[in-house]
Amino acid sequence: MAMNDGGRHLWVWATSVMALGLVAGGCGDDQGSAPAVDARASATAAAAPAANGRPTVRPLAPLSGSMSGSRQPTFHYTPAHKATVDICDDRACAHIVAELAGDQGVAQPATPLRAGVLFWRVVTNQATSAVWQLTIPGRDTGGDIAWGVVPDFNGDGLADVAVGSPGEGSQSVFVFNGASFLGVTPEETLTGGALFGEAVASAGDVNGDGFVDLAVASGSSPGSVTVFLGGPAGPGGAGTVLSPGDVTSGFGATMASAGDVNGDGYADLLVGGVEHAQVFLGGPAGLATTAALTLAGGGTGDASVVQGPSDVDADGRPDLYVGGALYLSSAGGLAAEPGFNIALGSFAGDENGDGFGDFASFRVFPGSPEGIDTSGDLFIQAGEIALGTAGDANGDGFSDIISSLSSIEGVTDRQRVYFGAPGFCGSNGCRPFVGIPIPGHDFNGGNLTAFLGSVGDANGDGLDDLVAATPDTGQGYFYGSVAGSGAEAFASPTWSFPTGFGSSFAALFGSVRPLQ
Numbered sequence: 001m002a003m004n005d006g007g008r009h010l011w012v013w014a015t016s017v018m019a020l021g022l023v024a025g026g027c028g029d030d031q032g033s034a035p036a037v038d039a040r041a042s043a044t045a046a047a048a049p050a051a052n053g054r055p056t057v058r059p060l061a062p063l064s065g066s067m068s069g070s071r072q073p074t075f076h077y078t079p080a081h082k083a084t085v086d087i088c089d090d091r092a093c094a095h096i097v098a099e100l101a102g103d104q105g106v107a108q109p110a111t112p113l114r115a116g117v118l119f120w121r122v123v124t125n126q127a128t129s130a131v132w133q134l135t136i137p138g139r140d141t142g143g144d145i146a147w148g149v150v151p152d153f154n155g156d157g158l159a160d161v162a163v164g165s166p167g168e169g170s171q172s173v174f175v176f177n178g179a180s181f182l183g184v185t186p187e188e189t190l191t192g193g194a195l196f197g198e199a200v201a202s203a204g205d206v207n208g209d210g211f212v213d214l215a216v217a218s219g220s221s222p223g224s225v226t227v228f229l230g231g232p233a234g235p236g237g238a239g240t241v242l243s244p245g246d247v248t249s250g251f252g253a254t255m256a257s258a259g260d261v262n263g264d265g266y267a268d269l270l271v272g273g274v275e276h277a278q279v280f281l282g283g284p285a286g287l288a289t290t291a292a293l294t295l296a297g298g299g300t301g302d303a304s305v306v307q308g309p310s311d312v313d314a315d316g317r318p319d320l321y322v323g324g325a326l327y328l329s330s331a332g333g334l335a336a337e338p339g340f341n342i343a344l345g346s347f348a349g350d351e352n353g354d355g356f357g358d359f360a361s362f363r364v365f366p367g368s369p370e371g372i373d374t375s376g377d378l379f380i381q382a383g384e385i386a387l388g389t390a391g392d393a394n395g396d397g398f399s400d401i402i403s404s405l406s407s408i409e410g411v412t413d414r415q416r417v418y419f420g421a422p423g424f425c426g427s428n429g430c431r432p433f434v435g436i437p438i439p440g441h442d443f444n445g446g447n448l449t450a451f452l453g454s455v456g457d458a459n460g461d462g463l464d465d466l467v468a469a470t471p472d473t474g475q476g477y478f479y480g481s482v483a484g485s486g487a488e489a490f491a492s493p494t495w496s497f498p499t500g501f502g503s504s505f506a507a508l509f510g511s512v513r514p515l516q
Contacts, residue, residue, distance in 0.1 A: 057083060057127045059120070060105070060265035061316075062146035063257075064132035064205040065212040067391075067456075067508070069145035069311075069355055071112035071136055077122040077129065078265065080105035088119040091131050091155055091210075112140060115395070116462050117150075117157040130210040133157060135456065139397025143355020145311040147347070148389075148508035149202040149257045149267075150456035152178065153230040155211045159456035160234070161467055162214055163476060164197030167500025171196040173216050174497070175234055178458040184495055188234045192218050192226065199504040201511045203227050204257035204267025206282035213286075214506065215269060217252025225252040225271055227287050242280055243290050247273030250304035256510025259309030259318025261293070261329055270295075270320055270510070272304035277322045279334075293334065297323025299341040307509040310347040310357035312367035319357065319371075321347060326359070328371050337371040344516075346388030347509045349399025351420040352378050360386035360401060379418065379425045385516050390417045391454035391464025391508060393434075398422075402436075402452060402466075404516045412444060413437050415452055415515065417466070436479060438468045441515065448472050450515045453507030467512075469502020476502050 060076040062068055075085045085107040087098040097114070100107035102122065115138045122129040135150060150159050158178025165172050171194065174186035190196075196218035203213040211230035218224050222244040228235035244251040251273045258268040258279050266282030271291075278291035297303035301324020309318030317329035324343040327334040345361035352358065356367030364379035364386050365372050379386060383406040390400040398420030405414050413435035418425075425431045441450035448470040458465045459480060466479035476495035495501070504511050 056129075057122050057124050058129045058208060058265060059122055059132045060263070061260065062134050063149075063260055063265075063267050064134070064208075064210045065149045065152060065202065065267075066146040066204075066259075067135045067148045067150065067349075068137060069141045069143045069147065069350055071115070071140040072109050072144075073113075073134065073136075073146070074144050075100065075102070075107045075120060077102060077105055077107070081124065083107075084123045086121050086123055087113060088121070088131070091119050091133070091157070093119065093121060093131060115397075117457070119157070130208060132205070132210045137397045138392060138395045139353065141350055141353050141355040141397070143311075143314045143350070144316060145314050145350075145355060145357065146259075147310045147349060147357055149204045149212060149309075150508065151202040151214075151506040152212050152456070153202075153214055154232055154234045155230065158460055159458040159465070161455055161458065161478070162200050162202075162235075162506045163467075163469065163495070163502055164200045164216070164504040165474075165497055165501040166195040166197040166218070166503050167498055170498045170500060171218075173197040173200055173214075174501075175214075176495075177234070179460050188236070190214075190216065190228065190235065192216065193224075195219055197503065198223075199252055199254055199511045200506050201255035201504075202257055202506045203255070203269045203287070204259070204282070205230075206267045206269065207284060207286045208266050208282070213267075215252075215255045215271075217255060217504075221249040222247050222273070223249065223251035223253070225255065227269065229286060240286050240289060242269075242271065242287065244273065245278060245291055245294075247275050247278070250274035250302075253304035254306050254511040254513065256306050256308040256320075258320055259329075261318060261320075261334060263317075270306045270308050270322075272302075272306040272322070274302070274304050277303045277306050295320065295322045295327055295334065296325065296336075298325030298336065299343065301325060301341070301343040305513070307347050310349075310359075310367075310509070312347075312357040312359065312372050313369055314356045314367065315369075321345070321359075326372055340372055340374060342374070344385075346513070348386070348401060349389040349391065349420075349508075351399050351401055352422050353398045353420065354422070358399070360388050362386065364401060377424065377426060379431065381418070384416075387452075387515065389454055389508060390466060391456060392420075393417055393454075393464050393466070394419055395463045396420075400464075402454075403433075411435070412442050414442055436466065436468070438470065438477065439475065440470050440473060451502060451505065451512045452515055453505065453512035455505075455507060467505055467507075469505065471500050471502040474499045474501040
């Protein structure tokens, strides 16, 4: 049934208010407290009409490419009418595993979905939406949250590895498709100008077509960021170039998906910069080229270091990290959590499996309804720095932690993955772990700069995998999943490229950062 004129006017008014509120709040407001319209809460009373005069139907949340904290997630869509949400094993939905009855823009399975990557779409008697994908955890945390972005740019359900190689003579980003790692030739090579590939990140699905998009930084001060849309053949096209605004340097030094800060069903992009970070809003045509919000770092934190999205307070909205400050999202916009000031840290997934996102610094701090509880500890190991999430490397439904060891440990490996579990861990040996050897970055005289991060499940075994790189040698390593708390990780194969290869790659919470 076609939408009447009153519904059409309502839609235009709502989207206009949303756009005006965000732009007005972002101008000169380093606290990012711009008002936001949450399309999931209001279910967008009416949808934009298609060319045939019928209302379109599209998903809103969880965003395509994200990791769910629940095995019975709530699916949101627009318009807020009755519809069927198909849950599928494949992007073509040739095998539908569940048909959920949707009402008022919401549908939820009555029984747990299987763990792993699933695809979903919204179907009415007039239209079928784009197909989105979601990773279901190995256990239900009890929290209906979503976090991170799996860098699956061709939408086949397997994580891809996008690696920056910004050195002179290369200036490229190489994309290796999941499950094809036996070869060392990338499936796709993107090229650009000076320092192209200095940083890369999964942008999330910025145009709502169900494919995760790729952000690439290049150039010297202030820097340049280009976003390439994902698709069946991977990321490509001319790309959208973002304006640095008043940022004078470090624009794009690190980047991350911002989740969906205004609740319209399109992923937004968080871009770091020395003066402040910026949020660029997604939409049907992709990202806006000018920022809607600016976010300051906290204390002495560097606003060019950003991560997202997580959901540390389990309210169903994305939370962001900007150089020592943690921004909590609410129906009123983004606001910095009072008292939080951790200059060296990273989102950690849900390490204790309680349905709240956690945060890793020199220890792992738990999430809570008020945000990150910096007075409480989930995980402490003497002489080690907790660097962030390893995803779920053993498939038990708890997020695992990458930890960097000091020389007092007296072991060869400088990195470990500790397996998440319920409760507090405050003594050595209270969490099982596996060593992650990185050639040239060890305690036998190897002091190469190294990067290590989780990309999600790249080889299709249902367990999250790690990638490491030492750009000084141009070497990259793929670490297969850990199928049990006592198993050894393995590195295969080795990528060998010009010096500078591995200066950045896309991980679950944005651009990977160097190990300490």
